[in-house]
Amino acid sequence: MRTAKISATSTTKSEGDTRKTYAMLRVSGDSLDPDEVTRALRIVPTIAYRKGEKYFAGERTGELVGRTGVWCLSTEGIVASDNLHHHLSHVLGLLIPGRQDIDPLLHLRAVLARRNDLRVLLSCFWHGRAGARRPAIPRSVTELLKLIPADIETDFATDSDESARRRA
């Protein structure tokens, strides 16, 4: 059971104003061995490849060669919610599955200690209707990310007024 908690105080009407939201946990770096991260976090990534390894980038693009190593897990398609906090909770639950189980977080830290060129990033995507209030990142998330350590990136935007006018 995933027990990581995020305050639900921001579960607001803005959910109805959300067009798309998800979070992406990514480990990247030239020395990345994706299997190490998979074993550490005990989760199969959305996509992973080593530097120089081919990966599938879509029907139109075909295969590309990794310019660096990437291990990436997206909550898109896993978490069925328009609330970004639910997506963040899922990621935190992977890192700390329970009060007595912080092994994934510790194992990820161990991987980072062995390979000091690796970078961990939590990337949050949110797009809302025109005028919608952007979500906030809970402090519990930023504090936990410091333990890894990981950076956080927010890509938040709303429909432009022009777009809203065309839709009306």
Place this chain on the structure above:
Amino acid sequence: MRALAGEGAAAGMARILWDRSANPAPYVSRQLGIEEWQLRNAIHRIKGRGGLADADRVIIYDDGKVTDAHGEDLGNVYDEI
């Protein structure tokens, strides 16, 4: 609109719609025949998969192709819709 973009690609004349680090302006999604959120979502996915940061500059073409600042392929917007 999408068919027009495809015709451009078939003729090998893909045109640059966007060449900046910021989120694409509304006219880019309009040119591609998709909604703003679909374009932003596609670019976010493509950058994430390619190991790029949100702030990294990408080039978007009218056939949906996305490359990095050096012209190296990253993906195609239409693959992400």
